[in-house]
Amino acid sequence: MMDWDSHRYLECFFAVPMMGAVLHTVNVRISPDQILYTINHAADDVILVNAEFLPILEAIHDKIRPGSSSCSSTTGPAAPQSKLTFAAEYEAMLAAASPSFAFPDLPEDTRATTFYTTGTTGLPKGRLLQPPPARPAHARQRRGARQRDACDVHRSRTCTCR
Numbered sequence: 001m002m003d004w005d006s007h008r009y010l011e012c013f014f015a016v017p018m019m020g021a022v023l024h025t026v027n028v029r030i031s032p033d034q035i036l037y038t039i040n041h042a043a044d045d046v047i048l049v050n051a052e053f054l055p056i057l058e059a060i061h062d063k064i065r066p067g068s069s070s071c072s073s074t075t076g077p078a079a080p081q082s083k084l085t086f087a088a089e090y091e092a093m094l095a096a097a098s099p100s101f102a103f104p105d106l107p108e109d110t111r112a113t114t115f116y117t118t119g120t121t122g123l124p125k126g127r128l129l130q131p132p133p134a135r136p137a138h139a140r141q142r143r144g145a146r147q148r149d150a151c152d153v154h155r156s157r158t159c160t161c162r
Contacts, residue, residue: 001073002026002053008073008090012048017112018103021045024114028053036060038116039068048073048090054082 001016001023003009009025016023024042026035035056039047040063047070049057057070061084069087 001048002028002057003048003050003073004052006050006073008048008050013113017110018106020104020106020110022111022114027116028056030116032056032059036063040065042114042116044068046071046087054084058082058084 001009001012003012012023013025022042024038024044026038026047028035030038039060043065045068047057047064047068049070050073061070070084071088071090071093072082072086073090
């Protein structure tokens with residue numbers, strides 16, 4: 001799933017595992033090549049994509065392993081205009097679903113979700129995902145503080161988080 005923390009994301013976070021599938025929440029903050037790697041490595045069958053992430057998906061779509069299909073998760077005036085052919089649209093899938101669907105009984109150790117962090121992707125040594133440049137949270141708290149002030153987190157004037 002390539003989406004923000006939307007109501008669709010929340011619905012999928014519960015519904016996908018409850019139907020026996022694994023929800024792969026795609027880390028949209030990594031590079032398109034790394035997104036491609038995680039999609040292929042996780043063997044995603046369906047990609048639910050918010051219109052904001054269509055440019056990323058369009059850039060890598062030809063390299064995604066065969067058998068994957070894409071579904072739009074944006075409707076209405078913000079519906080995507082894309083060169084991709086969508087297998088379905090999220091709201092239409094919900095409307096077409098059987099009201100008598102019964103979630104299967106699943107063992108308690110059934111995998112529910114997967115997420116690739118920027119350092120633990122299983123990529124061969126030397127090909128780690130690169131996180132976006134970021135400063136430690138406590139360094140961000142210090143914005144505007146004078147250099148000689150002690151760090152609020154480490155309580156030290158010699159802290160290197162400045």
